[in-house]
Amino acid sequence: MKIAITCVKKDKDSMIDERFGRCNYFTIYDTESKSFEHVENKGVTSAQGAGIAAGQQLLDHGVEALITGHVGPNAMKILQSGNVSIYKCSGKNIKEEIDLLLDNKLENINNAVPPHSGMRNRHGRA
Amino acid sequence: MKIAVLSGKGGTGKTTISTNLAKAMGWNYVDCDVEEPNGFIFLNPKVIKTEQVSIPVPEIDPSKCIGCQKCVNICQFNALAWANKDVLLFDKLCHGCGACSLVCGYGAISEVDREIGHIDVGNDEQITCMRGTLNIGEPMAVPIIRDLKKMIGNEKTIIDCSPGSTCSVVAAIEGVDYAVLVTEPTAFGLHDLKIAIELVRTMNIPFGIIINRGSHEKDLIEEHCEKEKINIIGKVMFDKDVAVLYSKGKLLVEHEKYKELFLHIGKKVEGEIACSLL
Ligand code: SF4
Ligand code: SF4
Numbered sequence: 365m366k367i368a369i370t371c372v373k374k375d376k377d378s379m380i381d382e383r384f385g386r387c388n389y390f391t392i393y394d395t396e397s398k399s400f401e402h403v404e405n406k407g408v409t410s411a412q413g414a415g416i417a418a419g420q421q422l423l424d425h426g427v428e429a430l431i432t433g434h435v436g437p438n439a440m441k442i443l444q445s446g447n448v449s450i451y452k453c454s455g456k457n458i459k460e461e462i463d464l465l466l467d468n469k470l471e472n473i474n475n476a477v478p479p480h481s482g483m484r485n486r487h488g489r490a
Numbered sequence: 491m492k493i494a495v496l497s498g499k500g501g502t503g504k505t506t507i508s509t510n511l512a513k514a515m516g517w518n519y520v521d522c523d524v525e526e527p528n529g530f531i532f533l534n535p536k537v538i539k540t541e542q543v544s545i546p547v548p549e550i551d552p553s554k555c556i557g558c559q560k561c562v563n564i565c566q567f568n569a570l571a572w573a574n575k576d577v578l579l580f581d582k583l584c585h586g587c588g589a590c591s592l593v594c595g596y597g598a599i600s601e602v603d604r605e606i607g608h609i610d611v612g613n614d615e616q617i618t619c620m621r622g623t624l625n626i627g628e629p630m631a632v633p634i635i636r637d638l639k640k641m642i643g644n645e646k647t648i649i650d651c652s653p654g655s656t657c658s659v660v661a662a663i664e665g666v667d668y669a670v671l672v673t674e675p676t677a678f679g680l681h682d683l684k685i686a687i688e689l690v691r692t693m694n695i696p697f698g699i700i701i702n703r704g705s706h707e708k709d710l711i712e713e714h715c716e717k718e719k720i721n722i723i724g725k726v727m728f729d730k731d732v733a734v735l736y737s738k739g740k741l742l743v744e745h746e747k748y749k750e751l752f753l754h755i756g757k758k759v760e761g762e763i764a765c766s767l768l
């Protein structure tokens with residue numbers, strides 16, 4: 365299985381980028397060959413539809429799982445159509461995130477978050 | 491003959507200026523601020539006709555599609571994707587350019603109309619009023635503005651543009667004879683004004699400035715315009731009468747003192763256009 369992670373730098377010690385469509389690089393880890401590959405995100409240079417371009421790129425690479433922060437509705441649609449499972453990163457480094465995923469400890473966010481769900485977190489206020 | 495009214499940003503009084511100018515000059519009024527058209531609130535015309543605006547978007551027949559992905563690759567707007575052996579359409583991103591159906595060699599793509607908004611045509615006693623309205627959540631304003639511009643023809647028209655310097659504004663001011671830039675005497679106003687000036691200069695459109703919510707003292711807009719030799723064609727003072735009329739959804743020209751002012755501004759603009767044609 366190929367796992368993609370959104371990254372800031374082209375390096376396997378890079379920080380994770382919480383953005384999907386506009387991250388700089390994808391690190392793609394192949395669980396069979398245990399190898400890493402780094403690809404530039406084509407979405408960054410897209411004037412519009414960054415999330416779609418990025419999603420298309422992952423499908424073209426045969427990615428089946430993605431670890432990232434936030435996925436927009438367009439990206440969600442293409443990734444789901446391509447049967448990619450999407451997981452929420454937990455703020456660790458790439459290797460730890462992969463281990464967490466393989467241990468089934470990352471939250472699956474395939475169901476697109478309902479709009480404005482972030483507004484529910486109102487720090488204890490109603 | 492067309493005059494465009496623009497502003498650096500929202501809330502500057504662009505609609506106030508354009509509706510009152512249209513009424514004072516007796517020119518037709520077209521609201522191209524399709525995301526928030528509110529000129530009709532003040533002009534209150536009787537709507538006599540409504541037309542849908544649509545763009546042609548592709549429809550893919552999966553039984554004819556062989557999955558060559560030519561359509562996906564030609565689309566400049568990422569409106570098409572290839573996922574799980576299917577072409578996926580993101581219709582909100584589609585500009586209706588038709589490139590995908592042209593390249594599909596298997597007749598799998600046909601074009602269907604997708605409604606993105608509508609245009610209302612109305613009558614005031616003396617003038618014709620038009621407005622475009624983009625449906626909620628639709629990102630593509632330019633097709634509506636293009637349709638509006640086609641409907642204007644050669645009539646004497648005031649065009650109320652969207653705020654800012656976006657592609658909607660560019661589409662609205664393309665081919666106009668004169669631009670009126672509405673601004674406020676604040677530092678932010680000046681900042682946005684400079685961007686608007688650059689836009690009209692780049693597009694080679696003669697222009698003048700109207701200061702809204704002005705005071706009797708010399709303000710920073712006037713200082714800037716003096717330095718840059720830019721024409722100020724009018725100043726609308728900030729006073730209680732304006733606020734009261736505005737809050738009632740009334741035109742300022744219903745008040746004698748403002749009628750004078752807008753007639754004067756209108757004359758000036760017409761003079762400026764005449765000069766620019768020499
Ligand atoms: S170009 Fe035509 S045949 Fe090729 S993928 Fe697109 S719809 Fe299918
Ligand atoms: S019509 Fe143009 S913009 Fe729309 S999907 Fe086809 S190629 Fe893309």
